[in-house]
Amino acid sequence: MTRRILRTSVQLGLLTLIVFLLVFFLDNHYRVLPQSIHSHLPLHHEGLVITDISVTTCSSINPLSNCKLDPDKWHRIEKDLYLNTGWVSKAYVHIKRKKEEELTVDDKVILDVRIGRLDPAVGEKGQGAEKWESRPAGVWLKRSARRHASDSKTVVTAVDILFGADAVEPRPGWEIKDNALQLDTAGEGNEARLTIRRGPPHKIEKPVPRMRKDGKFKIMQVSDLHLSTGTGICRNPEPPGHNGGRCEADPRTLEFVGRVLDDEKPDLVVLTGDQVNGETAPDAQSAMFKIAELLVTRKIPYAAVFGNHDDEGSLSRGATMSLMEQLPFSLSEAGPNTIDGVGNYYVEVLAHGNNKHSALTLYFLDTHGYSPDERQFRGYDWLKPNQIKWFKDTAQNLKEAESHKHYTHIHLDMAFIHIPLPEYADKSNDVVGTWKETVTAPGFNSHFKDALVEEGIKAVSCGHDHVNDYCALSKNEKSQPELWMCYAGGSGFGGYGGYDGYHRRIRVWEIDANEARISTWKRLEYGETEKRLDEQVIVDSGKVVPV
Incomplete structure (x- = not known):
C-alpha cells in the first residue's frame, strides 16, 4: 500500500513537472512569433x-x-x-x-x-x-x-x-x-x-530627393552602428582611456553621427546594415528608433539596407522594414516580394528645378546573412540570381524611362550593399584607404560585380568589415577602370573596432551633376575630426577614373 502511494505521488510529481515544462516552453517559445x-x-x-x-x-x-x-x-x-x-x-x-x-x-x-x-x-x-x-x-x-x-x-x-x-x-x-x-x-x-x-495616425509623405541649386548632392553613408536596447557597452573604444575610461556605446555613437550630420549637412543618409546589434537588442524597435530619431529631428531623408545582425534581435527583416516604411523621411522599401531578401529597391535623385528628370539612381540590395551552405561555402550569403535579374531588368527599364531620356546631363548610378563582394579581396586592385582586416565576402561568387559593370554602375559601397574603409578600383581585361568598390568603415561602438587603434568613421559622397563627378572622403570620430580623410575623385565626366 505504501509503495503504491509512493508510486502515485511520483507519477503526480512527474506529471506536474511535465505540465510546467510544457507551459513554460510554449509561453517562451511560441510567443516569439507574434x-x-x-x-x-x-x-x-x-x-x-x-x-x-x-x-x-x-x-x-x-x-x-x-x-x-x-x-x-x-x-x-x-x-x-x-x-x-x-x-x-x-x-x-x-x-x-x-x-x-x-x-x-x-x-x-x-x-x-x-x-x-x-x-x-x-x-x-x-x-x-x-x-x-x-x-x-x-x-x-x-x-x-x-x-x-x-x-x-x-x-x-x-x-x-x-x-x-x-x-x-x-x-x-x-x-x-x-x-x-x-x-x-x-x-x-x-x-x-x-x-x-x-489622435489619428499622421500621414507620412516620402520626400523627393533632388539636386541642390548648385547641381550637387551629398550622401552620408553610415554603416555598422550596432545599436542596442539601452545604452549598450562599448567594444574596443579608441583611445582606451578617453573620457576617464567611461564609454556607453550608443550615446557615443549617436553623438558622433550627429556631429558629422551637422558638419556635412547631407541631402541623404544611407544606412548600410547592422543598424541593430542583434545580441544586445532584445527589443530591436527601441534600438532602431534611435538612429531614426536622429535623422527625423534634422529632417534628413534616409534609405537603409540590412546587415547580418539586424534580424538577430526581436524583429525580422520584414517587421523592421515595415516599421521603417512608416517613419518620416524614410525612403526605405521592402521591395518586390517575388525575389530573395527584404530591401531590394532603388531611389531616384531628380535634377534641380521643377521637373521629373532623374540625375542619379541609387540601387539598394539585400545581401542577406550567413551562408545557406556552410559546408561548401563558409561564411556569408550571396546575392541570388533573381535579385541580379531584378537589378538588371530595373536598370535597363530605367534607361528607357522618360525621366532618364529627357535628362540633358550625364546620368550617374551607384549601388549600396552590406556584405562586400568577393572582388573586394582582389589584391591586384588599386586601393585608397585602410585595409586592416580580411575581407569577409561570400565564399560563393554570384558575379553581381559583373552585372554592376554591365549596367554602368560607377561605384558600389558596403559595410560589414568594420576596420576596412578603402576604395578598390576594379579594372577590365584591358586594364581600364570599370568600377570603384568602397567600404564605409564602422561607425558604432557596439561593434568591434580593435585593430591597431582604429577610430570609428563615416564615409561621405558628393555628386556633382554639372560635371558628372563623384567624390568621396571619410570623417573620424576621434583625432582629426574635422579633416577629410582620403578625399578622392572616383568618377569624372561620367567615367570611372584611376587613382
Missing part, C-alpha cells in the same frame, strides 16, 4: 480609441499563473516588460480599445497618462472633474465620459512599449513617457517605457 513579427502592429489601427490600460504580472515557474486578461475585453501588447530576462516574473501591458463610432456616452476615453508612484493630482492646480485613476506598475490614467468632436485629436488612440533609459520616439504624434513603468525587478538599463499616440 512578438517578433507583430509587436509594432496590433495597436495602431486607424479609428480605434483606447478606453483603458492595465499591467499584469505573472510567475514563470507557476504553471497556473498567466499574464492574460479576458481576451474579449482586453488586447495584450506582446512584449514582455522584462524582455524575457526574468527568472520568476513576466509582465505585459493590456489595453481596452473601441471603434470611435461605437463609443457611447457612458464609455470613458483616456485623456492623459502618467507614470509614477504618487497620484499626479497632488500639487496640481485647476483640477477638472476627472480624477487620476491608478493602475498597476505606476500607471495613472485620466479618463473622461464626456465625448466631443474636439476630443478626436487629444484622446489616446494607440499604445506601445519601448525600452531603455535612452529610448526615443521618432513617430509623429507619439510621446514617450519620461518615467519607466514601476516594476519590481526591472532590468537595469532596459526599463520598459510606455509610449502613446494621440
Whole structure:
C-alpha cells in the first residue's frame, strides 16, 4: 500500500513537472512569433480609441499563473516588460480599445497618462472633474465620459512599449513617457517605457530627393552602428582611456553621427546594415528608433539596407522594414516580394528645378546573412540570381524611362550593399584607404560585380568589415577602370573596432551633376575630426577614373 502511494505521488510529481515544462516552453517559445513579427502592429489601427490600460504580472515557474486578461475585453501588447530576462516574473501591458463610432456616452476615453508612484493630482492646480485613476506598475490614467468632436485629436488612440533609459520616439504624434513603468525587478538599463499616440495616425509623405541649386548632392553613408536596447557597452573604444575610461556605446555613437550630420549637412543618409546589434537588442524597435530619431529631428531623408545582425534581435527583416516604411523621411522599401531578401529597391535623385528628370539612381540590395551552405561555402550569403535579374531588368527599364531620356546631363548610378563582394579581396586592385582586416565576402561568387559593370554602375559601397574603409578600383581585361568598390568603415561602438587603434568613421559622397563627378572622403570620430580623410575623385565626366 505504501509503495503504491509512493508510486502515485511520483507519477503526480512527474506529471506536474511535465505540465510546467510544457507551459513554460510554449509561453517562451511560441510567443516569439507574434512578438517578433507583430509587436509594432496590433495597436495602431486607424479609428480605434483606447478606453483603458492595465499591467499584469505573472510567475514563470507557476504553471497556473498567466499574464492574460479576458481576451474579449482586453488586447495584450506582446512584449514582455522584462524582455524575457526574468527568472520568476513576466509582465505585459493590456489595453481596452473601441471603434470611435461605437463609443457611447457612458464609455470613458483616456485623456492623459502618467507614470509614477504618487497620484499626479497632488500639487496640481485647476483640477477638472476627472480624477487620476491608478493602475498597476505606476500607471495613472485620466479618463473622461464626456465625448466631443474636439476630443478626436487629444484622446489616446494607440499604445506601445519601448525600452531603455535612452529610448526615443521618432513617430509623429507619439510621446514617450519620461518615467519607466514601476516594476519590481526591472532590468537595469532596459526599463520598459510606455509610449502613446494621440489622435489619428499622421500621414507620412516620402520626400523627393533632388539636386541642390548648385547641381550637387551629398550622401552620408553610415554603416555598422550596432545599436542596442539601452545604452549598450562599448567594444574596443579608441583611445582606451578617453573620457576617464567611461564609454556607453550608443550615446557615443549617436553623438558622433550627429556631429558629422551637422558638419556635412547631407541631402541623404544611407544606412548600410547592422543598424541593430542583434545580441544586445532584445527589443530591436527601441534600438532602431534611435538612429531614426536622429535623422527625423534634422529632417534628413534616409534609405537603409540590412546587415547580418539586424534580424538577430526581436524583429525580422520584414517587421523592421515595415516599421521603417512608416517613419518620416524614410525612403526605405521592402521591395518586390517575388525575389530573395527584404530591401531590394532603388531611389531616384531628380535634377534641380521643377521637373521629373532623374540625375542619379541609387540601387539598394539585400545581401542577406550567413551562408545557406556552410559546408561548401563558409561564411556569408550571396546575392541570388533573381535579385541580379531584378537589378538588371530595373536598370535597363530605367534607361528607357522618360525621366532618364529627357535628362540633358550625364546620368550617374551607384549601388549600396552590406556584405562586400568577393572582388573586394582582389589584391591586384588599386586601393585608397585602410585595409586592416580580411575581407569577409561570400565564399560563393554570384558575379553581381559583373552585372554592376554591365549596367554602368560607377561605384558600389558596403559595410560589414568594420576596420576596412578603402576604395578598390576594379579594372577590365584591358586594364581600364570599370568600377570603384568602397567600404564605409564602422561607425558604432557596439561593434568591434580593435585593430591597431582604429577610430570609428563615416564615409561621405558628393555628386556633382554639372560635371558628372563623384567624390568621396571619410570623417573620424576621434583625432582629426574635422579633416577629410582620403578625399578622392572616383568618377569624372561620367567615367570611372584611376587613382
